[in-house]
Every structure is written in C-alpha cells, then in structure tokens.
Amino acid sequence: MNDLDRLVEEYFKPKEKEAAFNIQSLLEIVEDVMRDVPTPRQTISEDASAQELTLSMIPEIAVSEIGWSDVSTGDTGETIAGPQRKLLQDYLDNIQGTTLSEKLRSLEDFYANGAQELSAAGVDRSKIIQQVISYLVFYKTLTKVITNFNASSAGFSFESFLATLLDGKQIPANTGTIADFVDANGVPISLKLYREKGLVVGGSYTDLVNDLVGPQFSHPLGAAMKYIICTKALEGEGLEQKGSIKFYDFDFTLDNVFSIVANSKGESQRCIHLPRVFIDSVEAGEINDVSQMLPSRQNLPSAEEMESLWVSNVKELLKADGEAIDAMLGDEGPLDLQALEKIFKAISYAKSDAYFTPEAKRAPRIERGLDQLSKTALEALIKEVYPTLNQPQRRAISSGILWQANNNITKTLKADVVKQKRDQAINKLTFETDMGTLVAFYSGLSDDEKRIALKNTLGYMRRFQFDLNRSQALNEGPPTNTEYLGEIKIGAAEVQVALDKVRDILNTQVFEIFNSLKLVTQNLNAYFAGGLQNDQEANTAIDEAGNIQTKTEEIKDT
Numbered sequence: 001m002n003d004l005d006r007l008v009e010e011y012f013k014p015k016e017k018e019a020a021f022n023i024q025s026l027l028e029i030v031e032d033v034m035r036d037v038p039t040p041r042q043t044i045s046e047d048a049s050a051q052e053l054t055l056s057m058i059p060e061i062a063v064s065e066i067g068w069s070d071v072s073t074g075d076t077g078e079t080i081a082g083p084q085r086k087l088l089q090d091y092l093d094n095i096q097g098t099t100l101s102e103k104l105r106s107l108e109d110f111y112a113n114g115a116q117e118l119s120a121a122g123v124d125r126s127k128i129i130q131q132v133i134s135y136l137v138f139y140k141t142l143t144k145v146i147t148n149f150n151a152s153s154a155g156f157s158f159e160s161f162l163a164t165l166l167d168g169k170q171i172p173a174n175t176g177t178i179a180d181f182v183d184a185n186g187v188p189i190s191l192k193l194y195r196e197k198g199l200v201v202g203g204s205y206t207d208l209v210n211d212l213v214g215p216q217f218s219h220p221l222g223a224a225m226k227y228i229i230c231t232k233a234l235e236g237e238g239l240e241q242k243g244s245i246k247f248y249d250f251d252f253t254l255d256n257v258f259s260i261v262a263n264s265k266g267e268s269q270r271c272i273h274l275p276r277v278f279i280d281s282v283e284a285g286e287i288n289d290v291s292q293m294l295p296s297r298q299n300l301p302s303a304e305e306m307e308s309l310w311v312s313n314v315k316e317l318l319k320a321d322g323e324a325i326d327a328m329l330g331d332e333g334p335l336d337l338q339a340l341e342k343i344f345k346a347i348s349y350a351k352s353d354a355y356f357t358p359e360a361k362r363a364p365r366i367e368r369g370l371d372q373l374s375k376t377a378l379e380a381l382i383k384e385v386y387p388t389l390n391q392p393q394r395r396a397i398s399s400g401i402l403w404q405a406n407n408n409i410t411k412t413l414k415a416d417v418v419k420q421k422r423d424q425a426i427n428k429l430t431f432e433t434d435m436g437t438l439v440a441f442y443s444g445l446s447d448d449e450k451r452i453a454l455k456n457t458l459g460y461m462r463r464f465q466f467d468l469n470r471s472q473a474l475n476e477g478p479p480t481n482t483e484y485l486g487e488i489k490i491g492a493a494e495v496q497v498a499l500d501k502v503r504d505i506l507n508t509q510v511f512e513i514f515n516s517l518k519l520v521t522q523n524l525n526a527y528f529a530g531g532l533q534n535d536q537e538a539n540t541a542i543d544e545a546g547n548i549q550t551k552t553e554e555i556k557d558t
Helices: 003-012 023-036 050-057 083-092 100-113 116-120 125-147 151-165 205-213 257-262 266-272 276-283 303-332 337-347 375-385 391-414 417-427 435-443 447-455 458-462 492-500 503-529 535-557
Strands: 071-073 079-081 188-195 201-204 224-235 242-253 465-468 483-491
Touching (some): 083 125, 083 151, 100 151, 125 151, 125 224, 125 483, 125 492, 151 337, 201 205, 205 224, 205 242, 205 257, 205 303, 205 447, 205 465, 224 483, 242 257, 242 492, 257 435, 266 458, 266 465, 276 447, 303 337, 303 391, 417 458, 447 458, 483 492, 503 535
Parallel strands (some): 188 224
Antiparallel strands (some): 071 079, 201 465, 242 483
C-alpha cells in the first residue's frame, strides 16, 4: 500500500466525533468539496490570490433543497435528520437566537463587529472558533444559494435553508395548505422571495381560507398563517452579484383576514364580497349558509386539490410512457419522482399563475381546471432542467406529460354540468361590495360565524387569487402590522468583509487548517483525474493532510 492509499484509508475511515469542530468534521467537508468541485489537472500551490484563498478556507456546504429537507420521525417520535440536513444544521444551530428576528440581529452584529462581543464576554477560544466558523458558513452558503442558481432553484434552496435555520420542517407539495414549512414551534410559514422592486404577495384565497378555518398545524398562533417576505436587492451578474436580503413578516389570522384583503389590490378585494342574503340572515339571528345550498362542489376542487389531481395525472402518464421517456433522457435520466418534485416546485401549480394561459374572456384572471398550461413556458422549464435535450425530447415531457395531464382535467371540468349550475346559482346572488360595510360586519362575528362567513365569500366559492402590492404587504400599521426583521448581506465581496473582521480571532493556526483542506482537496482531485501519474500532487496532499492533523491537535490543546 503506497503513502497516498494509507493517507486516504486513515483519514477517510469513520471516526467517533469528539466535538463539532474536529478532524473528522473537517475531512467530511473535503469529501463534500471533492464531489461538487471539479478541478483542472495541475499541481496546486499557494499562488492563488488572497481573496480566493481566504474565501475558499470557509467550509463548503453542498446546496441541496432535497437533502436539506430530509427530516423524518423515528419509531419513538424523535426527529431524524438526513446527512446533508444534519451537516447544515450543525452549523446553523450555532447562530444565536431562538426566533428569526433574533437570529438576524445576531448575524447583523457579527457582520458589523466580528466576534468582539464573544471575546469581551470571556467566551472560551474553542467556542468562539465554533461560532465564528458557523457564521461564516451561513454567509457563504446563503451567497451560494442566491448567486449560483437561477431564480426558481434559488427560491427552493432558500426555503430549505431558512427552514433549517429555524429548526423547522418543509411541507411536501399537494398537502392542501399554502404553508411552505413549519418552524420549530410548528408555526406554518408561507415564504416569499422577490426582487426588491417586484414584490407582490398573494396566492390562493380559497386555500388561505381553508388554512384559517381548518388549521392543519397545532402552534401558539392558533388559526393563523405567518408570511415571511424577503426582498433581495442585488447588483452585478452571476457569481459576482452582491447586495442584501431584507426580511419582514406578518400574520394572516381569523380576525384580520377581511381587513387585509379589503386593503389589497382592487382585483382581489372582490374575494371578500358576501351574499346579501347571508348578511341579512346573520343580522336576523339565523345563519343562512349559502355555500351549503349551491350545487355540489365535488368537481370544483381548490387550487391545492387541483394540484393534487394534476400531479396524479402526471404520474399516471409517466407510468404509461416512463420507459420511453427514460430511454430518451439517457444519462440525464431517469425522470423519477425525485426529478419530478423539482419540476412540480418550479411550476407551483396551486400558488403561481406563471405557467397558465387564461382564456381571453377572463384574462388576466386564471381558473385552474378551466385554463391550459403554457406549452412554451413548460418547454422552457424542461430546457432549464435538462439543458442537453433537443426540442422534440423536451416537448415529449412538456407537452406529452405536463401539459397533457392538465388538459385531461380541463376536459372533464369544462364539460361538467354541476359546475355550470353552480356558476349560474352564484351569478343570481346579490353581493355586498362595500369594503367598509364588509369589514364592520365581519368584525362583529364570533369565531364560528367568521369561519362560516369566509366559506360564503365570493373568492372562496369562485377560487380566486388575492394579491398585495409592495406598500400593502410592508405596511407597518394596521391591518398587516408588518414587522421588519433585519437585513443580511450576500455576495463573495460581502463574505470577505465578514471574514476580514475575524482574522485575528481565527489567527494563523485555523487559517492554515482551512488552507490545507483546500490544498488536500484540489491535489487529490488533480492526482486522481490525472491517472495517478503526478507524484508531486500526491506528495502535496500528504503533506497538507499532516498539517491538518498537527494544527487541529494544537487547537485542541489550547
């Protein structure tokens, strides 16, 4: 066995972890980087520029929205995190604070002052190093999420990242809720990430009502849905982007939903229109539940229910044509459930209108079950997911599977007589449309009466969308009472600013460890890729691995 073989066997075999910061955890980082970062074949030395060298010293976390959401429950009810989720969470657990606002304040303090407060408080050196590295990992990983991926992929990864930061759990698609994840206390959160100037907060009014009337989650807020709004302001292109993300939140509750929608965009205000016959019956002391008297809704599912039906149709079509699709994808395949999940998230069938084409008479309003998906938009998405496929191959998936699954739904519902009768019945009703009258009426109801009222609103019965513009969503006063939570800097240049402020705390020993990690990784990659021909690459990796052990032992002894 040669020296390099012994090196690999010795350092990559499983070892018991003594602490969060030890040789095994450092070498796990090497393994992650080796999987994710291809390196040109060359002997690597310390000739890289100072900024590239120092940034590369920060541990690298592979971005994986699927891996980060890998959380299960054991037989005794304990939470079990998958390996990628656990690696990220081990770092993010060191971010100080219990709430999102507290964690953001802690991150802002670190960016502004480094670890001065920890040092002043007399925190021991190993704890300071652990926290400093965790904060740097946070900044580097968030920068990677936002700048290394397109908008849709960044949104999915950001959702997983934030759920991990809050020790929460993502909610699978097609579960009948507008929530994207729950935090450690079980509070459901709908996350919105937009460019600063493109902020519009909205979604399915019917599904929002369902979340308030029949909550799926037990948590301190009760019948409520928390919205976390994130606005990103970036400059530059690609990996050179830099800027910040601002965080806000507000709650939709059983009490304030009418007031918020009454102050929303004009088109969505009609969501809370109520039949006059319902209002009159309540004021007379006898509730006339109009929604229960309409023709059956069994063929008029909500947006979330419609998405479940569409997903089911997609899977059925894939089951029928799966072998042909996989053969066509070749090395890019297979088009399995894991690959489909990424496509489902991008389309966001229940929550976004981006992939739909409305009928001219309703434009721009979308009605799921009546409107078709856009073949052009679907094909563009498949090109993004599978960039090497040719046009006929892309269309086999976009039109043959995704579009056709929705078309099967529209065929059924367009011909449905029950729906026609229901529409006719709704059209015969007279609705109260004055926002002041509606809000005053709703405010005087009991909680049980509010639940019935919400199901009698026009938006619920017609499955409308609601939208809040920027000023409405970020209003610090009533009805949203939106709270500003904080701002996080992102971008390689911004990470460098944070890194520069902790140089003295990490000092030469720690920097040497991270530099050696980089050199071990790069030289091993180059050595293996070059067919084990360049002994200098092997020798450099051996020397740097020895340095890792020596310096880590020195830190343990301090």
